[in-house]
Amino acid sequence: MEYEFRHGSKAAEAARNINDVYGANTTNDRTTRYWFARFRPGNFDVRNERGRPKMMVDNDKLKTFVEADDSQTTAELAATFEVRTKTILVHLPQIGKVKKLNKWVPHELNKRQREIRVETCL
Incomplete structure (x- = not known):
């Protein structure tokens, strides 16, 4: 070729x-x-590349960022960590976060959070 x-x-x-x-x-x-x-750009190296480089996010840093401002979008987090949005979406469940009411929250409510919700409803 x-x-x-x-x-x-x-x-x-x-x-x-x-x-x-x-x-x-x-x-x-x-x-x-x-x-x-x-x-065309002069790359005549014919060795196969091994797919996309893996984009890794330090889960501890991600958790710190999310807990500092839980209203950040995945796009904003992706820009902060210089990765794709899909990468952020993979890592958020790993740190126990899900999106509810436009905020990143723990997947499960702790005992105190449940009590507050019950009091609010009553």
Whole structure:
């Protein structure tokens, strides 16, 4: 593919040429376009990358941030920790938090919180 790229071939043409030489279904247009996109900025490293890097969040720090301001959105937390929102959504249950009434709260109420709610209702 690198040869075809350097030769100036289009991705579809390169895929046909490669399949003609190495056999049908050796590659396809989509795969060739992917590699050509990697080659364009000068990245000719053909080693496979092992997926996305794992985004880790220190649960203790996350808990501190959430408890300091329980009205923060997942997007705000994600920006603070420089990770994706999905990563925050994975870590929040790990620290025992769920979103209720637009606040991050402990998943279970403690005894005192239950008593306060009963008193409020009465």
